[in-house]
Amino acid sequence: MNRDRSRTWLVLVLAAIAVILLLLHEGGQLQPIENVVSTVLGPIERAASGVFGGIGNLFGAVRDLNELRTRNAELEKQNQDLLTEIAGLRGLEGENAALRQLLNFTQENPTYKYQTAAVIGRDPSPYLRYITINAGSHEGLKPGMPVVTAGSTLIGRVSDVGLRSSKVQLLNDLSSAVNVRLQTSDVTGLATGQQDGSLLVQYLPLDAKIADNDIALTSGLGGNLPRNLVVGQITGVQKKDFDVSQSAQLRPAADYERLEVVLVITNFEAIESAEGTPTPEATPTATPTPQP
Amino acid sequence: MSLYFVIPFMALLAIFQGTAAAQIRIAGGSLNLLLLCVMSWEQIEARGEGYVWAFIGGLFLDLMSGGPFGVSILALLAATFVASLLGGGLFRDRLLLPLVTAVAGTFAYNGVYLVLLRIFGVPVNLVDALVQVILPSALINMLASPIVARLMLALHRRVKPLGVTW
Numbered sequence: 001m002n003r004d005r006s007r008t009w010l011v012l013v014l015a016a017i018a019v020i021l022l023l024l025h026e027g028g029q030l031q032p033i034e035n036v037v038s039t040v041l042g043p044i045e046r047a048a049s050g051v052f053g054g055i056g057n058l059f060g061a062v063r064d065l066n067e068l069r070t071r072n073a074e075l076e077k078q079n080q081d082l083l084t085e086i087a088g089l090r091g092l093e094g095e096n097a098a099l100r101q102l103l104n105f106t107q108e109n110p111t112y113k114y115q116t117a118a119v120i121g122r123d124p125s126p127y128l129r130y131i132t133i134n135a136g137s138h139e140g141l142k143p144g145m146p147v148v149t150a151g152s153t154l155i156g157r158v159s160d161v162g163l164r165s166s167k168v169q170l171l172n173d174l175s176s177a178v179n180v181r182l183q184t185s186d187v188t189g190l191a192t193g194q195q196d197g198s199l200l201v202q203y204l205p206l207d208a209k210i211a212d213n214d215i216a217l218t219s220g221l222g223g224n225l226p227r228n229l230v231v232g233q234i235t236g237v238q239k240k241d242f243d244v245s246q247s248a249q250l251r252p253a254a255d256y257e258r259l260e261v262v263l264v265i266t267n268f269e270a271i272e273s274a275e276g277t278p279t280p281e282a283t284p285t286a287t288p289t290p291q292p
Numbered sequence: 293m294s295l296y297f298v299i300p301f302m303a304l305l306a307i308f309q310g311t312a313a314a315q316i317r318i319a320g321g322s323l324n325l326l327l328l329c330v331m332s333w334e335q336i337e338a339r340g341e342g343y344v345w346a347f348i349g350g351l352f353l354d355l356m357s358g359g360p361f362g363v364s365i366l367a368l369l370a371a372t373f374v375a376s377l378l379g380g381g382l383f384r385d386r387l388l389l390p391l392v393t394a395v396a397g398t399f400a401y402n403g404v405y406l407v408l409l410r411i412f413g414v415p416v417n418l419v420d421a422l423v424q425v426i427l428p429s430a431l432i433n434m435l436a437s438p439i440v441a442r443l444m445l446a447l448h449r450r451v452k453p454l455g456v457t458w
Contacts, residue, residue, distance in 0.1 A: 010344075045307050124357060195416070
């Protein structure tokens with residue numbers, strides 16, 4: 001009986017300490033301790049990631065075989081379609097170059113500065129989609145900075161920053177929401193993470209014609225992300241008669257499970273919005289008229 | 293068992309959760325080796341040490357996670373409590389005990405975890421989580437539990453724990 005009572009007290013004390021730690025973390029008081037721990041754990045995590053990654057790859061390879069076969073067939077067909085499209089696009093290339101000069105295009109596409117970082121860990125929770133990278137405040141990182149892979153593919157945003165490591169919230173995290181614009185249909189929506197790790201573009205206008213394989217790019221609405229970063233590709237549209245908007249499944253442009261090296265855009269100035277996260281609107285993009 | 297062993301052991305298990313464990317998957321569920329080790333130790337040792345392991349293991353998981361801090365600690369404590377109840381005589385069968393503990397502990401851990409995530413505003417769909425994560429995870433943990441239980445028993449016999457040292 002005494003043993004049971006002391007165990008009950010132990011559980012209650014430990015649970016109370018957990019709650020206190022939670023409150024301290026939310027208030028930021030634990031940051032110095034977390035910095036020390038993450039500085040110590042970071043190299044160990046990196047080393048273990050390399051070792052355990054090999055074991056994980058073995059299981060992953062077996063699981064991914066069927067998926068790879070299907071994906072391979074899809075990509076071969078897509079390749080054929082793209083080759084045809086390229087032939088037509090070459091003709092437009094010259095005209096595009098002239099229009100860019102006229103519009104002073106470089107001002108709208110600034111040169112970004114990047115901080116390279118290696119992925120040293122993933123979120124151990126099956127419900128959260130974060131990665132840990134080996135760059136932190138020491139390298140100039142701040143919360144909210146966009147994170148991309150080579151080829152300007154957006155994969156997420158920096159969420160927590162330690163001294164030598166940071167956590168990045170991936171786009172397919174449940175709490176992630178990014179304003180996107182579909183390249184072909186030119187409508188805007190909100191790309192959100194789903195439980196199964198996929199992306200869903202919501203709040204698309206009901207009357208918009210959404211095509212499969214349409215590319216979703218960041219729209220820049222809200223000012224918290226650069227424009228025209230690649231997010232993903234439409235794979236299926238969901239539309240019900242009684243809905244006020246339609247949704248579409250989005251295949252991420254990057255494989256979030258196999259990220260090894262990422263780039264953090266360090267010189268993008270986010271615009272603080274007074275309303276918080278803006279509600280996306282179907283804003284038609286104005287066609288630029290060349291000045292005589 | 294000495295904290296000089298427990299702390300690095302829990303850190304290693306937490307790192308394993310963030311690296312290889314995510315690849316050992318059925319559907320959306322994955323192996324939770326840390327959870328199994330903690331629950332097994334509480335049943336073997338039965339002196340409350342499992343709760344200390346749960347606290348330390350949860351601390352490392354929360355440090356590595358982008359979610360609300362403290363969630364893993366509380367979820368692991370809840371699972372350990374379930375394990376201590378089950379080990380307290382409900383199931384005396386050494387073959388059945390790890391299997392039942394793994395399933396019950398997985399549900400307890402994920403249940404508390406999800407409730408806390410919802411409290412902190414993460415829009416988790418509980419039904420989807422049950423079907424896509426909890427049930428597959430319970431299955432994987434159940435399959436691994438006899439092996440983990442044997443290993444923890446071997447560890448216990450080897451180290452002859454002297455109790456928690458402060």
